[in-house]
Amino acid sequence: MAHSVDVHVGKRIRQRRWLIGMTQQTLADLVGIKFQQIQKYETGSNRVSASRLWDIGEAMGVPVAFFFEGIKEEGMYQGSGHSDAAPDMLSDKEAMELVRTYYAIPENQRRRLFELARVLSDVA
The missing domain is CATH 1.10.260.40 (lambda repressor-like DNA-binding domains)
Known part of the structure; x- marks a missing residue:
């Protein structure tokens, strides 16, 4: 083992x-x-x-x-x-793909996407 x-x-x-x-x-x-x-x-x-x-x-x-x-x-x-x-x-391949794709987004758009995700997670 x-x-x-x-x-x-x-x-x-x-x-x-x-x-x-x-x-x-x-x-x-x-x-x-x-x-x-x-x-x-x-x-x-x-x-x-x-x-x-x-x-x-x-x-x-x-x-x-x-x-x-x-x-x-x-x-x-x-x-x-x-x-x-x-x-x-x-360890999930989909999560890693999401992270890689996220960092491929230009920084100013990435910040806006992050804020959107934060708002959506607060709602859920």
Whole structure:
């Protein structure tokens, strides 16, 4: 069974990759491995070494710490191997597509859309 930290890191790799619109093949090429290895990292079935995580962060423009953000919030602590958290909303492919599309909108229009969404959520 995969360790919860490995699963979390894999999810963060996948989230970042989706957010920037990068394929597994592109990431694998940038890091110098096969895309199947990226798949294994993203599911948490294979652990990512520190040096490989560094390379992945460089390829996707984030520091290594990015991949560990949210671990405490998910109830994962050193050595526990368990998480009591609800599923992360950004693990949903549709949600990631929405975020990517949102940031593709010009900033002034994006602010107006955000305010509209805020008003609509207050009504619901």
